[in-house]
Amino acid sequence: MSLSAHQPKEPGQPANQLKEPSQESQILCPDPDVVVELNVGGQFYTTTMGTLMKHPGSKFSQILYRSEKYYRDAQGRVFIDRPGTYFGPILDYLRTGKVPTEYIPEVYHEAKFYQIHLLVKILEDMPQIFGEQVARMQFLLGVPNYKENLEVLLHLARAEAVAMRLSKVVVCVVHTEEEDAKCVEPLHILEAKKTPVVKFGPWKAGPGNEDLVYCLEKDIRAQGYKVSPQRYHLNRDPYTCFWIFVFTWW
CATH class of the missing domain: 3.30.710.10 (Potassium Channel Kv1.1; Chain A)
Structure with a gap:
């Protein structure tokens, strides 16, 4: 037998029974x-x-x-x-x-x-x-493709590390358009030697080349790598835009 909607409530049952707080x-x-x-x-x-x-x-x-x-x-x-x-x-x-x-x-x-x-x-x-x-971070946001080029740098370092204690990656850092123009010839020389180069810059006003190298070293070390940037001299020519990043694996 179904209960009627109008069936009276049992004695003592409150009309609006309080519920336990959820x-x-x-x-x-x-x-x-x-x-x-x-x-x-x-x-x-x-x-x-x-x-x-x-x-x-x-x-x-x-x-x-x-x-x-x-x-x-x-x-x-x-x-x-x-x-x-x-x-x-x-x-x-x-x-x-x-x-x-x-x-x-x-x-x-x-x-x-x-x-x-x-x-x-x-x-x-x-x-x-x-x-x-x-x-x-504001400085690095002004450097075109900084994160992408950093990943390329690390990829090259790992590729060179097979059965080796050290691997080296050449990096070109140019702050201004003038520096960029000066590095065209040495980049062609390295390309002819089939030497991979990761290029950063140019970028607008802000910190200089050595500041960017410092940022690269900091970000690479933050990922657990042992790395040391050094000046890279090409055929004894005074190109100041080239660096070599030395990775130590074991």
Whole structure:
């Protein structure tokens, strides 16, 4: 027998029965005094919900909501698969507002991941990040095909490394159109010798040739390579635009 839509409710049953708050609503409106155990990349931290949720818009609400069903370690801690070493300075910032003074580039990347926008902005104004993200990157954006040519350089270095301890790649760096014109003849000579050359430039106003060589060395080393740039003299002619990048493999 089906129940009528107008069947009277059982005695004592409230007309608008209150529901238990959902897990999502508990995360969105958390109790700031709730203790949270964290496992960040194998390192353990203990804090409160209020500390983690201190900055609206951060990624912690998403992390904690997902951890209600997933992302727990064997002891029930909230698991975050990120480097634990750099989470400590971030947690200190959330607790006290203390700006990190160590591991600035690494903490900066983690702050971007956790979307702690105020900390990201503070770190971007520090010399370590300002110099890299603003000054150097803006310079490299003005060098045509910098990333593509860097990849070609690394490809040639790996190709030359077969059964060799060292490999060498010739690089031509020209800042101005005048330097570019002067290097046409030596480039033809190297081409005739079947010597591969990776050419960078020219680019407009900004840092000079040695600054670009420094950037190349920095970016190559950042990828784990052992490299040393040296001046490359072609037939004893004073061409200052040529360098040779020596890669050490073992």
